[in-house]
Amino acid sequence: MYSTAVYIHWPYCLKKCPYCDFNSHVKEQINHNDWRLAYDREIEHYANILGNRLVTSVFFGGGTPSLMEPETVQYILEKIHACWSIANDCEITLEANPTSIEIQKFKEFYDVGVNRVSVGVQSLRDDQLRFLGREHSVSEALNALKIANDIFDRVSFDLIYARPDQNDG
Ligand SMILES: C[S@@+](CC[C@H](N)C(=O)[O-])C[C@H]1O[C@@H](n2cnc3c(N)ncnc32)[C@H](O)[C@@H]1O
Ligand code: SF4
Numbered sequence: 001m002y003s004t005a006v007y008i009h010w011p012y013c014l015k016k017c018p019y020c021d022f023n024s025h026v027k028e029q030i031n032h033n034d035w036r037l038a039y040d041r042e043i044e045h046y047a048n049i050l051g052n053r054l055v056t057s058v059f060f061g062g063g064t065p066s067l068m069e070p071e072t073v074q075y076i077l078e079k080i081h082a083c084w085s086i087a088n089d090c091e092i093t094l095e096a097n098p099t100s101i102e103i104q105k106f107k108e109f110y111d112v113g114v115n116r117v118s119v120g121v122q123s124l125r126d127d128q129l130r131f132l133g134r135e136h137s138v139s140e141a142l143n144a145l146k147i148a149n150d151i152f153d154r155v156s157f158d159l160i161y162a163r164p165d166q167n168d169g
Pocket of ligand 1: 013019020021022061062063064065095096097119120121122158159160
């Protein structure tokens with residue numbers, strides 16, 4: 001059986017960072033139920049094309065998937081499970097922004113099957129986080145990493161380097 005990785009995109013953020021080229025948008029109202037149905041149809045569409053596969057990785061990227069309802073993540077993982085076989089050691093990652101609202105949801109994401117988070121730290125300097133238009137501080141980022149490490153076995157974080165005029169860390 002062929003191995004497959006599944007990428008799920010959540011295209012919404014609390015705020016659009018000025019440097020970001022990704023498919024990410026700010027929207028007041030999001031119909032989470034409509035999104036669940038859309039993911040359902042899309043996964044089914046690809047299952048019909050691909051046939052049975054061994055899923056070795058699922059990646060929830062964005063946008064900001066830590067703003068998803070954990071029930072939606074659970075729904076998607078159950079749908080993937082219904083359509084394909086899932087490897088015992090399947091890595092299930094969710095990208096997270098380190099704001100306090102999202103940190104509180106880490107345990108809920110773990111409980112529905114996420115086993116790795118990728119935290120968007122970007123910089124360990126508060127002036128640079130402000131320059132990048134981020135919604136978090138250095139202390140919030142470090143707190144997010146600590147909480148993530150307490151919950152998940154696998155944690156990664158992003159940093160942005162080679163910023164304009166950068167000549168140190
Ligand atoms: C698309 S974001 C999604 C995660 C989350 N929304 C965040 O910003 O932390 C994934 C990562 O892409 C990086 N990124 C964003 N804009 C980029 C760009 N224009 N070029 C390269 N990397 C970028 C950031 O480091 C970010 O953590
Ligand atoms: S939070 Fe992440 S995905 Fe959203 S605009 Fe900023 S870098 Fe892009």
